Amino acid sequence: MPITKPSTIGILPRSLQQVLAEVVNKIVSAVQPEKIICYGLRSVHYQDWGCFLDEGVIRDTYRLKLDLLIIAPVTKGQLEQDISFAAEQQCKPLADVHCITHKIHSVNENLTKGNPFFCALYNKGLLIYDAGQTALDTPGLSVGTSLERNILEVIWSRWYGLAQHFYKSAVDSQDFERPDLTAFMLHQAMEHTCGALIRIFTGYRPNTHNLSRLLMMVENFTDQFTRIFPKGTKQEEDLYSVLQHGYLDARYKDEYIVPIGILDILIQRVQEAQAVAAILYQEKLSLYSLPKVG
Numbered sequence: 644m645p646i647t648k649p650s651t652i653g654i655l656p657r658s659l660q661q662v663l664a665e666v667v668n669k670i671v672s673a674v675q676p677e678k679i680i681c682y683g684l685r686s687v688h689y690q691d692w693g694c695f696l697d698e699g700v701i702r703d704t705y706r707l708k709l710d711l712l713i714i715a716p717v718t719k720g721q722l723e724q725d726i727s728f729a730a731e732q733q734c735k736p737l738a739d740v741h742c743i744t745h746k747i748h749s750v751n752e753n754l755t756k757g758n759p760f761f762c763a764l765y766n767k768g769l770l771i772y773d774a775g776q777t778a779l780d781t782p783g784l785s786v787g788t789s790l791e792r793n794i795l796e797v798i799w800s801r802w803y804g805l806a807q808h809f810y811k812s813a814v815d816s817q818d819f820e821r822p823d824l825t826a827f828m829l830h831q832a833m834e835h836t837c838g839a840l841i842r843i844f845t846g847y848r849p850n851t852h853n854l855s856r857l858l859m860m861v862e863n864f865t866d867q868f869t870r871i872f873p874k875g876t877k878q879e880e881d882l883y884s885v886l887q888h889g890y891l892d893a894r895y896k897d898e899y900i901v902p903i904g905i906l907d908i909l910i911q912r913v914q915e916a917q918a919v920a921a922i923l924y925q926e927k928l929s930l931y932s933l934p935k936v937g
Contacts, residue, residue: 655707659686662707662737667772669733670742674726676713677747678779679772682764683710683863707738710863712764715746716776724851741859743847747777757783759791759846792931795843799924802842803917806835810913817910822901823893829906829913830854830889836913836920837861837868843927854887867919871912882908 655663663684670679685708692701715726727742734740745753753761762782813828830852837857841849844864849857861868872883885905893899 655684655686656705659705659707662705663709663771666707666709666734666737666740669737670711670713670730671772673729673733674713674715674721675719675774676726676772677716677774677776678714678770680712680714680764680768681709681771682712682768684708684769685862708859708862709734709738709740710859711740711742711771712750712768713742713744714750715744716774717746717748719746739859741856747779751780754780754782763846792928795928795931798842799839802835802839803920803924806832806839806917806920809835810910810917813913814910817906822906823896823899825906825910826885826889826893826899826901829886829909830893832913833857833886833916834890836917840864840920840923843924852890854890865919865923867923868916871916871919881905882912885909886913 667679670676687706687708689704689706690701691704711730713726713730715721715723719726721729723744723746726744730742730744731740750761754765765779765782809828809832813825813832816822816824816828833854834852834857837854837860838849841847841857841860845860847860849860851857858868858872872879872886874880874883882905885901886909
């Protein structure tokens with residue numbers, strides 16, 4: 644069984660430890676999971692000062708970001724994505740929570756097969772809730788290093804290759820003054836870029852078109868995309884919103900209008916994100932070339 648590491652949680656301020664406990668309670672009340680494993684935790688620290696704040700002091704606030712695997716009992720009738728959504732909605736006032744949900748039999752099957760994502764969570768994750776009804780199986784043998792490298796190369800060639808083609812199509816569509824196609828292709832370029840990175844860094848294959856969910860998963864191993872799409876101002880929020888909604892709005896709205904210049908900026912941002920992704924991939928791949936110790 645995964646072992647909760649108090650030293651890891653203990654690095655959080657006491658107020659955030661309390662938030663984490665409240666998040667668990669909210670999720671348990673909302674979806675009655677079998678287990679909850681935390682596999683990513685980030686604390687964003689804000690400092691505010693202003694003439695009209697109480698006594699003009701600097702105010703410290705924190706916002707917690709959590710990546711959670713919700714393990715649902717087999718008897719749970721809801722769809723897995725509905726369980727994730729319900730849990731995330733309950734936690735919104737407390738923290739930014741990204742949930743992946745799988746039924747217990749699916750998790751155990753993946754553990755037995757040695758799936759890298761589920762084995763990593765078994766060995767290193769924080770078990771923050773356990774109903775104790777069904778035990779997790781002992782992980783099987785992990786895939787060999789050389790085979791893993793081959794798999795990484797195949798995944799990258801397939802999915803990042805698609806991402807690059809989508810980006811090129813976006814540029815071509817912009818030249819032909821088709822904003823709807825440009826927005827859709829840019830969304831697909833980012834979706835496939837994120838998907839490729841998530842698979843090679845975590846071993847998990849995401850099954851969503853929701854770009855915000857994908858970007859939250861990417862945050863688990865790099866913060867570089869948050870710098871490309873900071874979303875810290877209304878202008879940045881509006882910019883990102885065009886990209887986020889490019890999958891649906893660009894295809895189904897009768898009149899699709901984007902403010903002048905927005906798509907040009909997004910083309911530059913997506914190009915930057917793909918360049919960062921390529922560097923991250925090379926860094927990941929280089930680890931398999933290091934000589935063995937001992």
